[in-house]
Amino acid sequence: MVQAQSVRQLSFIQAVNEALRQEMERDESVFIMGEDIAGGAGRPDKEDAWGGPMRLTKGLIAQFGPERVRDTPISEAGFMGAGVGAAATGMRPVVDLMYVGFLGVCADQILNNAAKIHYMFGGKVKIPLTIMTGIGAGTNSAAQHSETLYSVFTHFPGLKCVVPSSPYTAKGLFASAIRDDDPVIIFNNRQLMGMRFDDDVPEEPYTVPIGKATIAREGTDITLIGIGYTTRVCLQAADDLAAEGYSPEVIDLLSLSPMDNAAILESVRKTRKIVIVDEDYPRCSIATDISALVAEEAFDYLDAPPKRVTPPHTSVPYSRSLEALYVPDRAKVVAAAKEALE
Secondary structure, three states: OOOOOOEEOOOHHHHHHHHHHHHHHHOOOEEEEEOOOOOOOOOOOOOOOOOOOOOOOOOHHHHHOOOOEEEOOOOHHHHHHHHHHHHHOOOEEEEEEEEHHHHHHOHHHHHHHHOOHHHHOOOOOOOOOEEEEEEOOOOOOOHHHOOOOHHHHHOOOOOEEEOOOOHHHHHHHHHHHHHOOOOEEEEEEHHHOOOOOOOOEEOOOOOOOOOOOEEEEOOOOEEEEEOOHHHHHHHHHHHHHHHOOOOEEEEEOOEEEOEOHHHHHHHHHHHOOEEEEOOOOOOOOHHHHHHHHHHHHOHHHOOOOOEEEOOOOOOOOOOHHHHHHHOOOHHHHHHHHHHHHO
């Protein structure tokens, strides 16, 4: 008899924290490092005051100690390089790159070392490195702390890139990433941190496969593609479209590299129309990539050109009113869908 798993509702933050805790309990080679992930850099009066800016690691140092939950200096190049080296020697580091915009100060370690070592050493060296990083606008954090940028990472062979959209997918993708023998970057949208979710999260450890999309809502009239936070936007837009008599299908992409091309094409061949909702900059974006995929592989099935809903090609504004206009929202998705449908 299969024993039923106990489930409950968690926040996105709680789900990530539980995944990290369970993977550290399961495997002693797993450790975490980054700026402020414990909060005090060894100071007893400040220990665990933070748990990182999103509180994802809060409480872990009390259980695992400062050797496995390591505050680092403010040097992304230094601690990212240490993570690559630790992974190459058999550890499974989880490195917190606070905001994805900080890629600029550690790009060499990720793009030249983590991505290429396994290939350049003929497969003899594995790099089981997990990088978690914050993405997304909508939190009034200004241009350098509000970017998305996942398309940059997908450009490089050797890196796996995943984007959770809910507490359930966050916990499962974190477990999959940490157990993977390749470098995996997990992009956590900060707008998801404070959202309420109805999905149940098993208490026991589980994985969500890297490279597979899911159908968040089945439909027949049009395909809406969401990535992380924009999956929630697509679901909201789908409710609005359904109220007007349409049957939208929502694909939660989850994995950007590898990407589930088959799931996208299967849906488009059914619905014959597609809207891709992507918070990254529009030039050379995931939305552009998917649009090209559909045009090349499913052109004969299309009843309308692929539609992309993205921010304008500009830095994220600090002004709250301008930032609200910048981020893709349900109204923009509904408008794009109606253009394709009518």
